[in-house]
Amino acid sequence: MDSIEVVLAMLLAVVASGYLVRMLPFSMPLPLVQIALGALVAAVTVHGVALDPEIFFLLFLPPLLFLDGWRIPKTGLFRDKGIILALAFGLVVFTVLGAGLLVHWLIPAMPLEVAFAFAAIVSPTDPVAVSSIAARVPIPKRLMHILEGESLLNDASGLVCFRFAVAAVMTGSFSLGTASLTLVWVSLAGVAAGVAVTLGVSLAQSWLSRHFGEESGSPILINLLTPFGAYLVAEHVQASGILAAVAAGITMSYVELSGRALATTRVQRAAVWEMVQFTLNGIMFVLLGEQLPGILRRAADSVEEAGHLSPWWLLAYVLAIGAILVLLRFCWVWAAWRFSLFKARRQGGALPKPRLRIIAVMALAGVRGAVTLAGVLTLPLLLPDGAEFPARDLVIFLAASVILLSLLLASVGLPRVLEGLTLPEEPADRLEEDLARHEAALAALAAIESTHHALAAESGADADLYANAAVRVMADYRHRIDDRAVPGTVDAGHLRQADRAEVALRLAALKAERETVFKLARDTAISDEISRKLVRQIDLMEARYR
CATH class of the missing domain: 1.10.287 (Helix Hairpins)
Incomplete structure (x- = not known):
């Protein structure tokens, strides 16, 4: 019963966060509000949540990554594939090596292999947090597409690096060749599993519908289950379930172009997915807040692992590591842009010179989130010889703190860097x-x-x-x-103005229609069944114009 009460309290916190973020007199990203409410839930509940990372990955990540892959513009994804792949794979390896060495130098008590594991798990970025910040401070569309594409792919590379760093700690050995081959298999097999599951499910559903019909809710339920199927199939063959969920979503966007789904199914499905996305995103950050008090207590108890007596050294480490991650990201983006410029000139093309403000936006927008938290909690408790895993509590604390710090840096820094930034419009x-x-x-x-x-x-x-x-x-x-x-x-401006005027008039007319139908139903001039039918038709028309 206590577990059910905690879950209900978290769902209530998610609902409350949506209102609080609008009530606050100052701008604050939704994830930070949800983290604070999660900490409040931990303070008022007797029993905390024992977070199982494997269950967390299975329940939360597949549907969210599937939806991101489904909705991301494919034209932008393939157009900027070079920079996206450089960020998703090259930047991850650069971060693991650079941050791992610097963290080991900063905290000598943390073994080098453990420092590499820490750097690997903080390398993936979180599209949910960036999207929340961008909702209040709009990031240029093309930059947002690059950030989304990066975050969809770098989870797999970051987790593979993390897995091998942990294996090196456990066994005392590391093979670069084995790691490279594993990364190739994990990536290719994961993508293949996602594509195969989505195509197979879609073809089977189409055949069954043509021959036997279907219930109205069946297509939506099948759509919700597809990412879980892709994730489980990929994990079964030792591939990346995360990449499988992303590939399943991208494949679903092409399957959708067949137009087989009914219009009402698409409307209802969109509403269901909006609810699922809001709920799962919110619960992830509420869970992070709920875990923070325990993480802080364990970190304070283990502060001696870092070789210091004062817990204030932990804050210094967090600030230093945050600065290291931002600096490494800035250097990589700048170098990648310069390389693209050099390559374009060699091929006779032209690219705009790198602007430091745009590179700064890319650096600050590298927000960490749910994958970092869930991944770091999978660290083993003991080594094969029975000894405690080195600096485990310290690594968990630093990872959670990096998540919070990256959110704060993005929410405070991005509005200031983006202020007054103008980019050429893309009329395409x-x-x-x-x-x-x-x-x-x-x-x-x-x-x-x-x-x-x-x-x-x-x-x-x-x-x-x-x-x-x-x-x-x-x-x-x-x-x-x-x-x-x-x-x-x-004149194009005149046409746009005319369109806006027409939409405003149609919306006003639809509002009057709906109010009249409701009044007739209240006066029992028409039945509530007729009222629901007519209001639904009006709502669909309004959704079209909005």
């Missing part, structure tokens, strides 16, 4: 949207024309009835085509 998205609307309108007109003749012939009713209906439906599409038929003949 708007042009693609205009093209899609124009072509879709042409297809809609052709479909209306053929359908209204077919309906009139089948029913045998007055042809004018269907013709008038077709004219009314076609009017909106003809207006859209006329406005965009000849690019450059109409």
Whole structure:
């Protein structure tokens, strides 16, 4: 019963965080509010949460990574694949080597292998925390896509490095060749597992639906279970379940282009996924806050491991390590940008020179999160000879502190670095949207024309009835085509302003419709069943315009 009460308290904390972050007179990232509420839950509950990292990875990461892979723009992902791969793999190795050596130098009592393990587990970044900060201080779109792509891939490389560093501590040996081969297998097999599971599930679901039909909730439930299947299959073959979940999400975005899902299914599924994302993201940071008091107590008890008597040395270590991680990230991004510039010049192309403010944004946006916390808690308690794992409590404390410090640095530093930063606009998205609307309108007109003749012939009713209906439906599409038929003949700003005005008028009309339907239901002029049906139709129309 106590466990259920703690879970309910955490869910309540997630709900409260959404309101608190809007009530605060100053700007604070949602993850920090949730961490604080988690610490409050730990203070008022008798029994804490015994966090099992394996269960944590299985329950929380697959759906969130699947959704991130599904929603990330694939054009930007493949366009910037070079810099994303350099950050996701090259930067991780650079961080493990650089931070590992510096941390061992800073804390000689921490063995070098343990320092490498610590550096490996703090190398992956967290897209959830960055997205939360970006919601209040918008990061340029292209930079955000790069950060998202990096965070989707660097979890696997960071965890592989962490696994081999821990193995070196346990066995006293390390093989670079074995580690490299394992990284290749873990990555390729993980991606293959994610793609295979998603395609297999989609084909099976399509075949079953065509031959036997399905319940309305089945497609949504299958969609929710897909990332777990991909994760478990990959883990079963000793591959990366994290990369499998990401690959499953990316594959799902292409499967979705088939258009087999019903419109109502897509609307309901989007609502379900929004709820799942908000809940799991929130619980992860609430759990981090709930674990912090215990981590602090154990770190204070083990402060002698660092060779000092005063616990204030721990704060100095955290600040120094935070500065090291930011500096290493800054140097790597700067070097990668310079290399890209040199390569482009060799090939006759052109790239803008690296701007220090943009590189600073990339450095500060390297926020650590859930993967770091869950991974560091998997450290063994004992060595094979029965001795305690060296500096285990200290490593856990430093990792948790790095998460908090990176969140604070991003929330305080990013708004100041981004202030007044202007980047050239990328009109490609708007042009693609205009093209899609124009072509879709042409297809809609052709479909209306053929359908209204077919309906009139089948029913045998007055042809004018269907013709008038077709004219009314076609009017909106003809207006859209006329406005965009000849690019450059109409002022683009005027069209955007007209679109906004039309949307505002339609939303006002829909609001009036809904209020009237509710009033009729309250007055029992219509049944509540009719009321729900009409309100749902109005809500779908409103969602379209919003």
